[in-house]
Amino acid sequence: MTLLITGATGTLGRQIARRALDEGYEVRCLVRSFRKASFLREWGAELVRGDLCEPATLLPAFEGVTAVIDAATTRPTDSLSIRQVDWDGKVALIQAAKEAGVDRFIFFSILDSEKHRDVPLMDVKYCTEQFLAESGLNYTILKPCGFMQGLIGQYAIPILEKQAVWVMGESSPIAYMDTQDIAKFAIQALKVPDTINRSFPVVGTRAWSAGEIIKLCERLSGQDAKVTRMPIGLLRSVQRMARFFQWGLNLADRLAFTEVVASGKPLTASMDDTYSTFGIDPNDTTTLEQYMQEYFSRIMKKLKELEYEREKAKEKSKKKKLFR
Structure with a gap:
């Protein structure tokens, strides 16, 4: 089976590519830059140049492809808007997949997208879910709500560097999941017929508030x-101000999403049906405590090694001065 993966250079996409290659799939990655995606080629993936916002580049990438796993999305630093990438681009991708006759289409939405239609990113995700469901393709929609990987820059590093940790609003508890575990569900969906034409939450073992994560990191x-x-x-004031400027539209849309996670309402869901349908043992899912423990263990070990090297360098410097 040949897989076409979009967004393969991203936090989630690279884990999907790695998992697929490890399980023996032929992996093709749609990328805008071969240079930025060179690590994927080193892993064993085939790279094809293409852009969701340039529909003419998509169909050639589907030659011989059996299934698509779409992990692409706009980034806060992108010059293109959420609508351009996450709606126009996804519509073009789904249409190209339909024309190419692919067997499966795995799409990543966001948990509770249907409840937040006033938020541009959530509305676009919901609309894409509906478009995919009506496309005639055999699809599976996976709905995470947060990646553990994002917590490192948001909490762990600022605490280690004695910098401010920013917390907004009431801080909704979020059921973060390791992207390696999310990738496991994406690849498993290809093997389980009962996942066809269905949507599933893909969330962590429990929801964590910002305060709880901060205490754990401390x-x-x-x-x-x-x-x-x-x-x-x-x-909200910053969001309104950003909308006055063309360059601020993407920022404003992102800030609107931030308000969702600052509302105090938990972002979580039962995973019982998901685990049962996919045939995955919930005990194999990484907990947030495990993830953070592993990160801090590696970092603290590295800091001790650096401190040891500095002390050795100081001792050498003192001995040199004594023998001058």
């Missing part, structure tokens, strides 16, 4: 966090 690092809270009113 305990594992042995350092106190400097917490700075941003009032929800200020967030």
Whole structure:
């Protein structure tokens, strides 16, 4: 089976590519830059140049492809808008997949997208779900709500570097999941017929609030966090201001999504049906405590090694001075 993966250079997409290659699939990655995606070729994937926003580049990438796993999405730093990539681009991708006659289409949406139609990213995800369901393709929709990988830059690194940790609004508890585990569900969906034409939540073992994550990081690092809270009113003011400028539209749309996770309403769901249907053991899912423990263990070990090297360098410097 040959898989076409979009968004393969991203946090989630690279884990999907790695998992698919490890399980023996032939992997083709649609990329805009061969240079930025060179690590995928080193892993064993085939790279094809293409852009979701340039529909003419898509169909050639589907030659010989059996299934598509779409993990692409706009990034906060992108010059293109959410609508251009996550709606226009996805419509073009689904249409190309339909024309190419692919057997399966795996799409990543966001948990509870249907409940937040006023948020551009959530609305676009919901509309794409509906478009895919009506396309005639055999699809599976997976709905995560947060990646554990994002917590490193948001909480762990600022605490280690004694920088401010920003917390907005009431901080909704979120059931974060390791992207390696999410990738496991994506690849498993290709093997399980009961996942066809269905949607599934793909979330972590429990929902964590910002305060709980900060306390966990403090305990594992042995350092106190400097917490700075941003009032929800200020967030809304920045969002309104950004909409006055063309360059600020993507930022404004992202800030609208931030308001969802600052509402205080938990983002989580039962995974019982998901685990049962996919045939995956819930005990194999990484917990947030395990993920953070592993990160801080590696970092603290590295910091001790660096401190040891500095002390050795100081001792050598002192001995040189004594013999001058």
